[in-house]
Amino acid sequence: MRSAVLHRSRVAPAFARAGPGLCLGMALLGWGPAWGAPASTQALSSEYEAKAALLLNFVRFTDWPAEAFTSAEAPFVIGVVGKDPFGAALDKTFSGKSVKGRSFVVKRLNADQNLKSCHLLFVPATEKRRQRDLLDKLRGAPVLTVGETPDFRDHAGAVQFFSKDNGVGFNINLNAAKAGKLHISSNVLRQADGVWGRYE
Numbered sequence: 001m002r003s004a005v006l007h008r009s010r011v012a013p014a015f016a017r018a019g020p021g022l023c024l025g026m027a028l029l030g031w032g033p034a035w036g037a038p039a040s041t042q043a044l045s046s047e048y049e050a051k052a053a054l055l056l057n058f059v060r061f062t063d064w065p066a067e068a069f070t071s072a073e074a075p076f077v078i079g080v081v082g083k084d085p086f087g088a089a090l091d092k093t094f095s096g097k098s099v100k101g102r103s104f105v106v107k108r109l110n111a112d113q114n115l116k117s118c119h120l121l122f123v124p125a126t127e128k129r130r131q132r133d134l135l136d137k138l139r140g141a142p143v144l145t146v147g148e149t150p151d152f153r154d155h156a157g158a159v160q161f162f163s164k165d166n167g168v169g170f171n172i173n174l175n176a177a178k179a180g181k182l183h184i185s186s187n188v189l190r191q192a193d194g195v196w197g198r199y200e
Contacts, residue, residue, distance in 0.1 A: 048086045050168050051148075051161060052093040055120060058144060058159065060099050061185035062177075064119055068142035075103045079118035081134060082127040084108050116141045123147040123157065131155060142180045153196065158182070162193075169193040 059076055078094060080086065094104040107118070111130055115121055115138060123131050125148050132155045138145060139156060146159040153160045158176040162169050174197035177184050189195050 047168065049089045049093070052086055052089045054161075054168070054170065055090075055122065055146060056093050056097065058146070058184075058188065059104075059120060061188045062144055063183040063185075064142050065181040068119060068181075069102075073102070075105045076120070077105050077107060077118045079107045079109050079115065079121045081109050081111060081115060081121060081123055082130075083124060085124045085126070086122075116143060118143050120144045120146065123152070125149050131157070138180075140179050142182060144180070144182055145176065158184075164193070172196070174198060 055078065059078075076099065078090070080090065084090070091106050094106055097104055109115060109118075111127070111134060115134065119142070121138070121143050123134060123145060127134065128149050131147060131149065131152065135145060135155045135157055144159065145157045146161065147157045148161040150160075150162070153171055153173045153176075156173065156176045156179070158173050158180075160171045160173070162171070170192055171194040172184060172189060172192045174184065174189075174195060178197065178199070183199070
């Protein structure tokens with residue numbers, strides 16, 4: 001069952017608690033406290049720069065189970081399956097960054113490779129015909145799945161991007177996240193346009 005959509009008037013306290021790293025990243029992109037993205041009149045590359053920055057913040061504010069990593073120093077693996085729409089934006093966003101003492105590795109994968117090796121997997125719209133099968137294979141794995149098709153959430157994807165108000169919005173399916181033992185911070189949930197499910 002869908003939970004109530006969180007109103008923007010509640011964003012400020014969570015934004016203040018999120019810390020300077022999040023504030024700085026949003027300021028550099030010209031975002032306001034509601035995690036809005038640059039206007040859609042910008043080039044397509046700007047849209048994916050904004051999405052790449054959101055992916056980084058999702059990692060910052062999500063906890064993975066210990067068994068998702070091969071060691072205490074193992075990096076986060078950020079994957080894109082199929083045709084990569086980010087260009088250089090994804091590598092640029094994650095290059096030189098670390099979260100919770102872990103660096104990042106960005107991988108481009110095809111559907112036949114081991115997608116469970118990723119901690120976050122982006123499924124572009126070009127994979128729409130195969131996304132249901134991909135998500136079925138990942139069900140229960142500690143992989144934060146992020147997509148951009150209207151039915152991504154319905155197929156048990158965890159985060160769904162969509163266009164809104166000349167920018168980028170996102171919905172969160174907590175049921176999918178919980179199945180993979182992922183805990184998404186309330187700081188992120190308060191910025192989402194819709195949240196389905198809840199943590200007990």
